[in-house]
Amino acid sequence: MFLDASGSAPLTKRTIEAFQAGLAEGWADPARLHTESRRSLALLDGARAAFADALGARPEHVHLAPSAHLALERVIAGINAARRGRDRILASAIERDATLHAARHMTAGNVTLLPVDSLGHVDLDRLADELCVPDVALAAVQHGNHEIGTLQRLEAIADLTAAARVPLVVDATATLGHVPAPARWDAVVGNAADWGGPAGLGIVALRPSTRWLPVWPEGDDWAPGGVSVPGTLAAAVALQERLETMATTDARLRAMVDRIRTAAASWPGVDVVGDPDERLPHIVTFSCLYVDGEALLTSLDREGIAVGSGSACTSSTLEPSRVLASIGALSHGNVRLGLHPGVTEAQATRFLEVMPRIVARLREQAGAPAL
Amino acid sequence: MFLDASGSAPLTKRTIEAFQAGLAEGWADPARLHTESRRSLALLDGARAAFADALGARPEHVHLAPSAHLALERVIAGINAARRGRDRILASAIERDATLHAARHMTAGNVTLLPVDSLGHVDLDRLADELCVPDVALAAVQHGNHEIGTLQRLEAIADLTAAARVPLVVDATATLGHVPAPARWDAVVGNAADWGGPAGLGIVALRPSTRWLPVWPEGDDWAPGGVSVPGTLAAAVALQERLETMATTDARLRAMVDRIRTAAASWPGVDVVGDPDERLPHIVTFSCLYVDGEALLTSLDREGIAVGSGSACTSSTLEPSRVLASIGALSHGNVRLGLHPGVTEAQATRFLEVMPRIVARLREQAGAPAL
Numbered sequence: 001m002f003l004d005a006s007g008s009a010p011l012t013k014r015t016i017e018a019f020q021a022g023l024a025e026g027w028a029d030p031a032r033l034h035t036e037s038r039r040s041l042a043l044l045d046g047a048r049a050a051f052a053d054a055l056g057a058r059p060e061h062v063h064l065a066p067s068a069h070l071a072l073e074r075v076i077a078g079i080n081a082a083r084r085g086r087d088r089i090l091a092s093a094i095e096r097d098a099t100l101h102a103a104r105h106m107t108a109g110n111v112t113l114l115p116v117d118s119l120g121h122v123d124l125d126r127l128a129d130e131l132c133v134p135d136v137a138l139a140a141v142q143h144g145n146h147e148i149g150t151l152q153r154l155e156a157i158a159d160l161t162a163a164a165r166v167p168l169v170v171d172a173t174a175t176l177g178h179v180p181a182p183a184r185w186d187a188v189v190g191n192a193a194d195w196g197g198p199a200g201l202g203i204v205a206l207r208p209s210t211r212w213l214p215v216w217p218e219g220d221d222w223a224p225g226g227v228s229v230p231g232t233l234a235a236a237v238a239l240q241e242r243l244e245t246m247a248t249t250d251a252r253l254r255a256m257v258d259r260i261r262t263a264a265a266s267w268p269g270v271d272v273v274g275d276p277d278e279r280l281p282h283i284v285t286f287s288c289l290y291v292d293g294e295a296l297l298t299s300l301d302r303e304g305i306a307v308g309s310g311s312a313c314t315s316s317t318l319e320p321s322r323v324l325a326s327i328g329a330l331s332h333g334n335v336r337l338g339l340h341p342g343v344t345e346a347q348a349t350r351f352l353e354v355m356p357r358i359v360a361r362l363r364e365q366a367g368a369p370a371l
Numbered sequence: 372m373f374l375d376a377s378g379s380a381p382l383t384k385r386t387i388e389a390f391q392a393g394l395a396e397g398w399a400d401p402a403r404l405h406t407e408s409r410r411s412l413a414l415l416d417g418a419r420a421a422f423a424d425a426l427g428a429r430p431e432h433v434h435l436a437p438s439a440h441l442a443l444e445r446v447i448a449g450i451n452a453a454r455r456g457r458d459r460i461l462a463s464a465i466e467r468d469a470t471l472h473a474a475r476h477m478t479a480g481n482v483t484l485l486p487v488d489s490l491g492h493v494d495l496d497r498l499a500d501e502l503c504v505p506d507v508a509l510a511a512v513q514h515g516n517h518e519i520g521t522l523q524r525l526e527a528i529a530d531l532t533a534a535a536r537v538p539l540v541v542d543a544t545a546t547l548g549h550v551p552a553p554a555r556w557d558a559v560v561g562n563a564a565d566w567g568g569p570a571g572l573g574i575v576a577l578r579p580s581t582r583w584l585p586v587w588p589e590g591d592d593w594a595p596g597g598v599s600v601p602g603t604l605a606a607a608v609a610l611q612e613r614l615e616t617m618a619t620t621d622a623r624l625r626a627m628v629d630r631i632r633t634a635a636a637s638w639p640g641v642d643v644v645g646d647p648d649e650r651l652p653h654i655v656t657f658s659c660l661y662v663d664g665e666a667l668l669t670s671l672d673r674e675g676i677a678v679g680s681g682s683a684c685t686s687s688t689l690e691p692s693r694v695l696a697s698i699g700a701l702s703h704g705n706v707r708l709g710l711h712p713g714v715t716e717a718q719a720t721r722f723l724e725v726m727p728r729i730v731a732r733l734r735e736q737a738g739a740p741a742l
Contacts, residue, residue: 002399002407004399004403004405004407004408007400008398008399008400009398010398011394011398016391016394019394020387020391023382023387023390023569027379027380027381027382027569027570028373028375028379028677029378029379029564029570032375032679033665033668033669033672033680034375034668034671034672034677034678035672035675035677036373036375036677037375037677066437066438066441066571066596067437067594067595067596067597068596069589069595069596069597070437070595070596073588073589073595098588098589098595098596101588101589101590102588104588105587105588106588193400198394198398198599198601199398199400199597199598199599199600200437200571200597200598200599200602202596216476217444217469217472217473217475217476217477218440218444218469218472219472223438224438224440224441224444224469225437225438225439225440225441225469225571225573226438226440226570226571227570227571228569228570228571228599228602229570230569231571231599231602294404297404297405298404300405301404301405301406304406306399306405306406306407306408307405308403309404
């Protein structure tokens, strides 16, 4: 029972079939001249055109990278480099680590974090103030947050950045394939694994007017050494499948999340976080007072239920979540559900039955006060 | 009839089966805590142990990267950064572009190219002289060359670099899985696609004593955003298969290449290049006077024969090959064969029958003088 579909998801039958076709037809290096390679290149170009179509971009302005992480890194590095004389990056406080690390690396730490409110929305007044200083190289704002699901108000944000002539880099790595693609950006980044494609592909789309400079050794190549052709083909098919079924999946998962949010909010000592309306359809996160996050995940795992956690993304960094801290939420005993389209009502029911029992047991074991 | 197996090859049945098993079992993000992710991590760790074993390294010193290109880039950047106060890189004149671009990028162009002789062997006297100057951050020398097949004399080279206490970075991206792994290196890089694995994986192995510093935004992570678990599993299985069959494949392909070398050398106006003995078993390259390289490749492709070319690696850069220029060979009308283990004697025979006919026709069309 996999309820951690944020950044990865089981591959659908159609995606696996596309992968297999890609292994058979797209194994050759697409950069060479003969028939086998031209066939690989045609598959890659077809996938690129599908991504461009999904994002409202031109294929020649869509770049592929071997991960969303590297895609974010290169787009921030490239746009920053083209804005000579401006040496500060604005980023929301709840951007991904990849974005913030890249921004700090490229500006020697000259990054201003834009605060967010308790639902996770960027402070627009603060953004407007910061944009008045003419030293801003770019602004990085997510389309939607991978931990709490909140969607940013990109229309208002893009109005401000456009008026200041500051490029807006939109991280859509948690949203593509789940909600309609963002319309307002100067650069946008997506993550194939998040929409049900295989891991190992990030995509970047740029506007024709977005200037960038390659600041990496291999010139204008965004994917030095190339990307996997079968993986890219499978990613395009997975995205297509998500887009075809988006309306019904959205309605179904949104209702399921509403049901989970309502139930969880009724449990004692549980905070449900993120915007209840302006949100991703499939993400829901809550924190449980007096409960250890790792123990919670492990207990659920023993029941055969896989969930994520803002405070337990990797086994090595069980630190309180920066995103939850930024919205002023309780950050321990944190559970994040990511519902992929295959999740059933029965699975949600089972989770809602198991979860309060485990929380009560863990609190009892920890000698927590009554709530 | 695919005779361009240098950097890519058709996947074997066993490799494809491993890939499919990986898609079924290894789709989850290996960096999370639950059962699905631990299963992915176990597959990744198993593959890493197999690479370590093949290279004679410890698993904890084997790093995975999303391409051999990025692996070369990061190992050169990381080792260079740890050698503060030394700001020059030595590299053989026939290293890959990825190596030379990275070296120039990291040293602001302070790269000394070591000349090679007419068979492609690095000039050892020149290397010794350069190592006398105490400004050398590292030396980058290939195990074997991807275009001409010559194997470097790494024992002698490593004796010199070790005496000078200069780290030796060995590019084994054209050799792993074809000949025994090199024994002498401080860092070594391999390319999964070259040994018949899927594209999208480079590996780096370091000695425990090799110092490096992360000079990229994501700290000590060599593969920001991760690598494909199914692809890595398939790469390990492909390498295992190559190692198991190496002795018989080597003997068979070596004899086939000898046959092709002898035949080609007897054609008028044809130069066969590279060391005839100290070489990769599966690579053979020759150049044809008065023949256009692209026309030659296209004509062979029309006959259903895919070959490579030192001067036609990509459709966009039909420039004379730097490697062929370095050994003083004719660089136009260049054909490189890379024979994968599935190539048959009948295919070699057909190539030897078709090739002289096409060369003669192209020369006639170009009005070339008699040879």
